[in-house]
Amino acid sequence: MLPRGASSMPPPPNPAAYFPQPQVTLPSGLEILRTYSGAVIFLEILFGTIVWILVASTRIPLPLLQGWVMFVAVTAWFLSIVFLCVFLFGYANRIAVNWNQTDFLFHGATFVFYFGAFLLQAATTSLHHFPRKFNSTTQEKILADHEYNISIAASV
Numbered sequence: 001m002l003p004r005g006a007s008s009m010p011p012p013p014n015p016a017a018y019f020p021q022p023q024v025t026l027p028s029g030l031e032i033l034r035t036y037s038g039a040v041i042f043l044e045i046l047f048g049t050i051v052w053i054l055v056a057s058t059r060i061p062l063p064l065l066q067g068w069v070m071f072v073a074v075t076a077w078f079l080s081i082v083f084l085c086v087f088l089f090g091y092a093n094r095i096a097v098n099w100n101q102t103d104f105l106f107h108g109a110t111f112v113f114y115f116g117a118f119l120l121q122a123a124t125t126s127l128h129h130f131p132r133k134f135n136s137t138t139q140e141k142i143l144a145d146h147e148y149n150i151s152i153a154a155s156v
Contacts, residue, residue, distance in 0.1 A: 026099055032087040037103050041084045044110060048077035054154035055121070058147045062127070065120045069154070072117040076110050118155060125151040 032038040052073040060066050083106055086092050092099050128141060128148045143151055 026087060026092065026103060028087055028090040028092055030088070032084070037107070038084070038087070040107055041080050044080040045077060045084070048073050048080065051117070051121075051154050052077060054150050058143070058150050058154075061142045061147075062124050065124050069117040069121050069124075072113045076113060079106075080110070121151065121155045125155050 026032060026035060026037055033042065052070065055066055055069050055073065058066075086095075125143070125148065128143045128151075
């Protein structure tokens with residue numbers, strides 16, 4: 001027989017064990033720029049801007065390929081700014097997420113998308129010597145010499 005007021009059910013589990021406080025090892029504020037992660041985010045923003053400008057300054061001879069390159073450059077640029085602002089303004093301390101894992105996944109996904117964009121931009125650049133129209137008597141190249149140089153810079 002159980003004592004009066006006792007129950008046969010175990011006590012409810014501690015909710016703190018299931019919803020831990022966020023563990024942020026990356027600093028907030030301007031100190032994020034002194035870490036490797038902050039430097040990589042800054043470089044993603046810088047090089048994303050450069051790729052965006054370089055691809056936009058050409059005639060876009062293959063819209064399907066270079067459209068994806070532009071999508072990756074613009075999207076990664078925007079998400080990098082948002083990710084940097086999360087740490088600059090201290091939102092990382094308020095959101096219960098494993099920020100170390102999120103940082104790793106963000107940079108990994110950005111690398112994969114930029115590598116794919118690099119392959120597509122390099123493929124567009126490699127078609128420099130092919131003619132634009134196969135039935136015409138004039139041999140107009142897909143990329144002019146100036147655009148070829150810009151496309152090489154965007155690939156790099």
